[in-house]
Amino acid sequence: MNEPTQITSRDNPLLKRLRLLSQDSTAYRKQGQVWLEGDHLCRAMLARGQRPSTAVFTERCWSDSPHDLRDACEHRVVIPEALMAGLSGLESPAGMGFVWDLPAHPMLEPISATVVVDRLQDAGNVGSILRSAAAMGFGQVLALKGTAGLWSPKVLRAGMGAHFALRLVEGLAPDDLRALSVPMLVTSSHRGEFLHRSELPWPCAWVMGHEGQGVRPELEALASRSVRITQPGGEESLNVAAAAAICLHASAAARTLPL
Incomplete structure (x- = not known):
């Protein structure tokens, strides 16, 4: 050279x-x-x-x-x-x-195991969710408008290289998610079935909502199920990146055959 x-x-x-x-x-x-x-x-x-x-x-x-x-x-x-x-x-x-x-703007893959991030503002949360998605076998992350830029410097650093294992599509509107062919699961701090009692489908799309407002109603209407995480310690809610890690691990564990 x-x-x-x-x-x-x-x-x-x-x-x-x-x-x-x-x-x-x-x-x-x-x-x-x-x-x-x-x-x-x-x-x-x-x-x-x-x-x-x-x-x-x-x-x-x-x-x-x-x-x-x-x-x-x-x-x-x-x-x-x-x-x-x-x-x-x-x-x-x-x-x-x-x-x-950057590659050409990727298209949404309808049948891929997916994480949807809805208006998440904190770059550290977004990057952490990308890491969890890649680690747990989710191949696609879809970001709705209002979410921190997936390729922004802070998200890149927080993602620690997970970006290159994922299909990343951003700037989407709620109606764009109708193209997904997999069941959509929304998270909630106060309603829905408990995660540890759920039979989780695979592949699926987990929706993680805004840090303060949660998942918007339009996405709840599209979802096939609402799921919550048991919190016996009594906290009002979990950090969204922590909640995502728990939910994605539950999906990964559910699809893994016992040893």
């Missing part, structure tokens, strides 16, 4: 674009790219057979990085540590990152 390109000016067009991608939660929609900062996210992308369009390294990291990261793509850039710090969203800036071209 050719030697990497050296960039020393913060006004370089590539670095301007990366600062936008790293700091603006919606810039990925206009740019069609995401900035993946750090070894873990970059390796998660490579492990799923994806390749970056550009690889960016600090001068120090370039000399220390293994060949699988250095040779991940043809366009490689080396910058001073101070310029990488200006791109970073981390307290301790990483020494490298990838620019990845």
Whole structure:
């Protein structure tokens, strides 16, 4: 491969674009790219057979990085540590990152095991739910309008690489979910059958609602079942990411044959 390109000016067009991608939660929609900062996210992308369009390294990291990261793509850039710090969203800036071209807008898959996120605002909750979905065998996440951007920098970091194991479709309206062919299960803190007593269908679509308002009525009307989690300790409700992990694990356990 050719030697990497050296960039020393913060006004370089590539670095301007990366600062936008790293700091603006919606810039990925206009740019069609995401900035993946750090070894873990970059390796998660490579492990799923994806390749970056550009690889960016600090001068120090370039000399220390293994060949699988250095040779991940043809366009490689080396910058001073101070310029990488200006791109970073981390307290301790990483020494490298990838620019990845987002795939064409994916279509909803009607028969896939699915998680629907309805207007979730907290990026940490959304990223955590993506991790749980990937871990429990759910292949698709559908985000309704009003949900934090699935490819925003904070959701990417919270997802810890789960994005690359999932079909992600965002900007949907409630009526778009009528295309699903699998049973839809909505969560509630105060009504419906208890999760631990339920016979859960597979595949299915779990709907996780807004942190404060819960699942909107239009989705409850589309659902085949409402489910709640027993809370003997008496708390009013669970954090939505915790509730999602419990529900998705229950589905995964129900489809697993006993040892």
